[in-house]
Amino acid sequence: MYPFTYHRPASLDDAKARLTESEDGRPLAGGMSLLPTMRFRLASCADLVDLNGIESLAGIERSDSNLRIGAMTRHVAVAESPEVRSAISALAALAGSIGDVQVRNRGTIGGSICFADPAADYPAGLLGLGATVNTDRRAIAADDFFTGLYETALEDGEIVVSVEFPVPERAGWAKFGNQASRFAVVAVMVSRAADGAVRLAVTGARSYVFRVPEMEQALARDFAAEALDGIAMSSEGLNEDLHADKDYRSHLIGVMAKRAVRDALAR
Numbered sequence: 346m347y348p349f350t351y352h353r354p355a356s357l358d359d360a361k362a363r364l365t366e367s368e369d370g371r372p373l374a375g376g377m378s379l380l381p382t383m384r385f386r387l388a389s390c391a392d393l394v395d396l397n398g399i400e401s402l403a404g405i406e407r408s409d410s411n412l413r414i415g416a417m418t419r420h421v422a423v424a425e426s427p428e429v430r431s432a433i434s435a436l437a438a439l440a441g442s443i444g445d446v447q448v449r450n451r452g453t454i455g456g457s458i459c460f461a462d463p464a465a466d467y468p469a470g471l472l473g474l475g476a477t478v479n480t481d482r483r484a485i486a487a488d489d490f491f492t493g494l495y496e497t498a499l500e501d502g503e504i505v506v507s508v509e510f511p512v513p514e515r516a517g518w519a520k521f522g523n524q525a526s527r528f529a530v531v532a533v534m535v536s537r538a539a540d541g542a543v544r545l546a547v548t549g550a551r552s553y554v555f556r557v558p559e560m561e562q563a564l565a566r567d568f569a570a571e572a573l574d575g576i577a578m579s580s581e582g583l584n585e586d587l588h589a590d591k592d593y594r595s596h597l598i599g600v601m602a603k604r605a606v607r608d609a610l611a612r
């Protein structure tokens with residue numbers, strides 16, 4: 346680990362000031378991804394600004410049509426929240442499928458989406474549910490937030506404050522996870538809004554999360570797993586690693602998409 350200065354602000358304004366003053370500052374959330382990369386000297390910063398002391402950044406609020414989750418809300422809190430379970434139970438299932446008990450107890454929704462790992466689950470949750478990311482500066486639609494491998498639309502020093510999800514009519518989650526880490530080999534979030542619009546997002550299969558318009562259109566006509574029959578995903582551009590090759594991942598997208606639709610219909 347390279348040397349750095351540790352800060353523990355008690356308010357968002359204080360955190361913003363620390364990041365603005367620093368030439369190379371980074372927020373620290375659960376530390377589940379950032380600390381190992383710093384430990385192995387794959388990442389470094391001059392100032393580490395710990396968000397764990399800022400109470401206003403954690404918590405879950407539900408209105409009739411909206412679910413707001415604070416950036417510092419732990420995965421376990423989302424998985425076990427009665428508000429999340431009643432509004433979008435597929436999102437609670439997603440959070441409960443992340444990693445292991447230790448990771449779920451420390452990791453946060455804000456840290457997960459800011460890290461933007463290609464195999465992370467929340468990016469599919471945000472894109473598949475049409476969420477909005479609120480930062481200390483602006484609101485960013487999920488469609489515009491994820492921009493590449495470990496890349497987001499965030500500017501230097503910008504802090505994610507919360508994520509807002511519109512409550513869908515139906516939503517389903519299906520994940521084929523790595524047996525050791527439980528990161529997604531391929532996972533799918535699908536949702537249907539009250540106006541019939543369908544969103545289907547895939548994580549784990551490319552360098553970053555993406556939607557599948559052909560599947561969304563077929564499901565908008567008929568929200569049933571069988572509506573996806575005959576829609577083949579090209580393996581071009583898909584990830585290939587020791588866990589799965591491109592052809593296997595393209596097959597898995599079809600299988601996980603159908604499972605997600607069945608999951609949505611069963612909830």
Ligand SMILES: Cc1cc2nc3c(=O)[nH]c(=O)nc-3n(C[C@H](O)[C@H](O)[C@H](O)COP(=O)(O)OP(=O)(O)OC[C@H]3O[C@@H](n4cnc5c(N)ncnc54)[C@H](O)[C@@H]3O)c2cc1C
Pocket residue numbers: 371372373374375376377378379380396416417442443444445448451452453454455456457459460462464465466467503504505506522526527528529
């Ligand atoms: C063994 C293991 C298994 C895992 N399995 C899974 C899995 O199955 N599925 C899955 O999705 N994830 C998995 N993860 C990742 C886990 O979900 C982490 O929680 C997540 O990657 C990072 O969240 P964090 O809160 O720990 O963020 P940190 O590691 O603290 O930060 C990550 C990055 O986000 C930035 N950041 C954090 N919060 C903010 C904010 N509010 N505003 C702006 N920038 C911010 C940091 O500066 C850093 O660059 C796993 C991790 C481990 C170690």
